[in-house]
Amino acid sequence: MRRVLVTGGAGFMGSNFVRYLIDHTDDHVTVLDRLTYAANRGSLDGVPDERLIFVQGDVGDAAAVDELFAGSDAVVHFAAESHNDNSLNDPRSFLDTNVVGTYTLLEAARRHGTRLHHVSTDEVFGDLELNDAAKFTESSPYNPSSPYSATKASSDLLVRAWRRSFGVRATISNCSNNYGPYQHVEKFIPRQITNVLRGLRPKLYGRGENVRDWIHVDDHSSAVLRILENGEIGETYLIGADGERSNREVVEMILEVMGQPLDAYDLVSDRAGHDLRYAVDSTKLREEFDWAPRYRDFEAGLRATIDWYRDNEWWWAPAKDATEALYAARGQV
Numbered sequence: 463m464r465r466v467l468v469t470g471g472a473g474f475m476g477s478n479f480v481r482y483l484i485d486h487t488d489d490h491v492t493v494l495d496r497l498t499y500a501a502n503r504g505s506l507d508g509v510p511d512e513r514l515i516f517v518q519g520d521v522g523d524a525a526a527v528d529e530l531f532a533g534s535d536a537v538v539h540f541a542a543e544s545h546n547d548n549s550l551n552d553p554r555s556f557l558d559t560n561v562v563g564t565y566t567l568l569e570a571a572r573r574h575g576t577r578l579h580h581v582s583t584d585e586v587f588g589d590l591e592l593n594d595a596a597k598f599t600e601s602s603p604y605n606p607s608s609p610y611s612a613t614k615a616s617s618d619l620l621v622r623a624w625r626r627s628f629g630v631r632a633t634i635s636n637c638s639n640n641y642g643p644y645q646h647v648e649k650f651i652p653r654q655i656t657n658v659l660r661g662l663r664p665k666l667y668g669r670g671e672n673v674r675d676w677i678h679v680d681d682h683s684s685a686v687l688r689i690l691e692n693g694e695i696g697e698t699y700l701i702g703a704d705g706e707r708s709n710r711e712v713v714e715m716i717l718e719v720m721g722q723p724l725d726a727y728d729l730v731s732d733r734a735g736h737d738l739r740y741a742v743d744s745t746k747l748r749e750e751f752d753w754a755p756r757y758r759d760f761e762a763g764l765r766a767t768i769d770w771y772r773d774n775e776w777w778w779a780p781a782k783d784a785t786e787a788l789y790a791a792r793g794q795v
């Protein structure tokens with residue numbers, strides 16, 4: 463039996479990964495999560511008690527982290543402050559969690575010799591032009607734009623340095639935008655779906671022309687598990703599913719699926735420093751592990767996600783009003 467420590471396991475991608483591990487392995491899971499505003503303990507409902515230990519705590523708490531590493535065979539590090547808009551308004555917690563938190567885990571991995579997988583983002587590479595064949599690869603230079611992506615880039619560089627200087631057994635993945643169930647209503651797709659469910663109009667930043675490369679969260683989980691089990695120590699892998707769409711296209715698709723006029727959205731003030739386009743070349747992952755995404759039809763994945771939000775209002779409703787109040791205070795309504 464393997465015991466896997468998952469940091470940030472009450473967040474969107476962490477909780478989906480925990481479910482994936484439970485369904486696809488015999489692993490026992492310990493979740494370490496501070497339960498910030500972004501977490502939802504209900505995201506782990508139904509995971510059998512005998513396979514899950516939940517610890518509420520901070521990845522920056524060296525004593526707690528040390529104890530958990532001592533009892534773990536592998537660690538997958540999802541915990542982060544993850545929302546760009548928040549990082550523009552209050553960057554401090556991003557430095558604490560994303561940089562100091564990752565440092566704290568690396569020191570524990572160094573002491574205990576624990577296998578560590580670090581979950582990161584394609585945003586560390588900055589952005590691409592809109593009409594360009596280029597995509598990010600493992601050798602793209604780091605060029606982050608926002609406080610969020612700068613702290614994620616910093617955390618990646620710490621992992622690389624701890625690997626080289628101290629031999630920490632780490633791998634890194636940089637993934638494109640995830641969508642699916644249990645994603646906080648502050649994020650683009652859930653915000654628009656829950657707006658429509660509430661009788662509000664979707665909100666597009668700027669002119670809605672920015673492009674994101676969407677991947678279903680289950681495909682992220684399957685890729686991370688492959689890397690955890692078969693990845694070469696010290697290597698970085700890009701995860702993506704060739705899902706480029708402009709934000710406007712995504713909003714129009716949501717409106718269409720939800721039976722609204724295609725132009726029933728508002729253009730609102732743009733995000734400062736808004737990255738134009740992300741696109742990931744995942745050839746290395748596909749070739750080394752014979753990995754392929756299962757959700758290749760974005761519209762089908764989006765329909766299933768819309769159904770999930772329609773059926774699970776209990777999960778998202780408690781956070782909706784506060785999230786929209788924050789957007790209103792920032793003029794993004």
Ligand code: NAD
Nearest residue numbers: 470472473474475496497498500501520521541542544640
């Ligand atoms: P999320 O905001 O939904 O979840 C983050 C989780 O981390 C929450 O449960 C929160 O309580 C926890 N957390 C925050 N600070 C903590 C701390 N100090 N100690 C312990 N736990 C803490 O984020 P997400 O969208 O699931 O992203 C997970 C990871 O994946 C992040 O590292 C993010 O950078 C990366 N990532 C996200 C995306 C995406 O599209 N969402 C894409 C690529 C990479």
Ligand code: TDX
Nearest residue numbers: 544545546583585639648649650653665666667672709
């Ligand atoms: O209401 C909105 N309207 C809008 O047009 C919101 C919330 C967002 N947007 C735009 C901004 C982006 O171009 O939609 C796009 C996606 O926005 P987010 O969901 O905030 O994601 P993004 O900034 O692309 O970052 C996401 O992917 C990379 C995650 O939040 C990060 O954690 C991950 O690293």
